Amino acid sequence: MTEPRRNPLATIESLDYDGHGVAHVDGKTIFIDGALPFERVEYSSYRKKPTFENAQAVAILKESFLRATPKCVHFGVCGGCSMQHIEASGQVAAKQRVMEENLARIGDVKPETLMPPIYGPTWAYRHRARMSARYVAKKGTVLVGFHEKRSSFIADMKSCEILPKKISDMLVPLRELVMELSIRERMPQIELAVGEHVDVMVLRVMDPINEADEALLRRFADQYQVQFWLQPKGPDTAYPFYPLDAPQLSYSLPEFDIVMPYKPTEFTQVNPHINRVLVGRALRLLDPQPGERIADLFCGLGNFTLPIARRGATVLGIEGSQQLVERALENAEKNGLQDRTAFQVANLFEMTEKIMAGLGHFDRMLIDPPRDGAMEVCKSISAENGPKRIVYVSCNPATLARDANVLVNVKGYIMKSAGVVNMFPHTGHVESMAWFEKP
Incomplete structure (x- = not known):
């Protein structure tokens, strides 16, 4: 046998x-x-x-x-996390290795020193999330959550360890709520934004809701202390539904005495605890001085711009989104920094040496691009008259390495230091930061 x-x-x-x-x-x-x-x-x-x-x-x-023993009962099925089986310090060490290997292999660069990794809470850290919702007729229920690994199916989640506990505890009642709605088959997404004074859920509604739906949403909002927004089309169409007297979404940067209001569909970091540490380190590396002129490229709603201005420098923030620029202008005024800040809309992926020169000289520069990186920006920086110091905040080690190659091997900068930021514990996402100096 x-x-x-x-x-x-x-x-x-x-x-x-x-x-x-x-x-x-x-x-x-x-x-x-x-x-x-x-x-x-x-x-x-x-x-x-x-x-x-x-x-x-x-x-x-x-x-x-x-x-390590995964904390979440859905780990292995849900695709939201991929590294819960790895001890926390081991996760960070793996991300550090990814960054170093990318810098060497893709960028042909090596930092003079490695910065200590930035750590933070490893559970209940995710204050921003986009969850899918789907009515499954065969199961006779609605699923709300992240997709399964390697699948278009939604994981059958009843809790989530990386969401704040209040939100995790709300997943089952939220499923029951959607099940009762007349548009349960026409509501594919729920976007979550947890602020310091209000928790918002944006419902992507493909059809209008009826009076019975409105009553259900109001009752749920009162019971679980959340505010519902409705989004009939693109992100710009989202509007508050109930309660209308809820506090405004915001996060704060206490080190710089700054409060940042935002709308739930606008980009902010998912991990506010780490964001505070990230901004603090970036500012210490950039070291802005009163009277200097500084550029903040891919500035968003002013996450770095306003702290730089608080240090006494004059800052030009540039961003591709008109909506985010308008938000940044409002935030500068709210924090009394409108006299030290200016913002403009521009497509930084189409930057040229001529356009960069037209912006005038900058003493220092902060670059915080999306995953695509900032290749055209780096190519446009003058080798002779560029900023003496650049701090680059990256969410993709491969494009950081590619852009570092240009800054170091073409533009003549020295890569003084680099390090990882564990913005997304239990995932393979690598956030990092690098400091470049003109010799």
């Missing part, structure tokens, strides 16, 4: 950028979900290509010292 055929075995060598274990079997690279460095695992492949395979660990035969 022959033994049943076993799954193949692998010894894990490292982690990839998404927290998958990396092994090599018969000359092929295997990326294994749920496996950690130094482990011996049994795996099952779900995707096979000529040079690599994607697989799932089905048994851990030898366990790594990095392994």
Whole structure:
């Protein structure tokens, strides 16, 4: 009698950028979900290509010292987190390695020093989230939450450990609410924004709601102390529904005596605790001085612009979104910094040397781009008359490395230091910061 055929075995060598274990079997690279460095695992492949395979660990035969017990009961099914099985400091170490490898391999640069990683709360940290909602006729219920791993299906979530506890506890009642609405099949998304004085839920409504729906929403809002907004089309169409006398959404930067109001569909960092530390470190690295002229590129609603102005410098904030520029102007006025700030709308992905020169000389510059990076900005900086110091805040280590290559190897800057920011614990997302200096 022959033994049943076993799954193949692998010894894990490292982690990839998404927290998958990396092994090599018969000359092929295997990326294994749920496996950690130094482990011996049994795996099952779900995707096979000529040079690599994607697989799932089905048994851990030898366990790594990095392994932790996931806190969330939905981990492994829900795609919101990919690294809960890794001890917290191990997650940060993996992200630091990703940043260093990108800088060396893509950027051909190496910082003179590495900054200590920025840590913060690892649970209940996510104050911004976009959750899907779907009526599932076969189950006779509504699902609200994040998508399953490698799937378009919504995870059957009843709690979420990375959302604030109040919001996590609200997931089941929220599902029951949507189930009762007349538009339960025409409401695909709920956007969450947790402020310091109000919690907002933006409902994406594909059809108008009726009087019965309105009554249900008001009752839920009163019971769970949230404010509902309705969004019939794009983000700009969102408007407050109930209660209309709720406090305005805002977050604060106490170190700089700044309060930042915002709308629930406008971009803000998902982790306000880390954002405070991030802004503080960026300002210490930038070291703005009274009387200097400083550029804040991809300025958003003024997250860095206003703290820089608070230090006495004059700041020009540039952003591609008219709505965010208007919000930044309002925030500057609210915080009494309108005399030291100016804002303008511009497509920074189409920056040229001529346009950059037309903006005038800047003593220092802060760059905080989206995942696409700031290649055209970096190419447009004058090698002779550029700012003496640049602080670059990145949400993508690959584009940071690419842009650092231009700043260092083309424009002549020195990369003084770089470090990671654990803005998104338990995910593979790597936030980082780098300081460049003109010799």
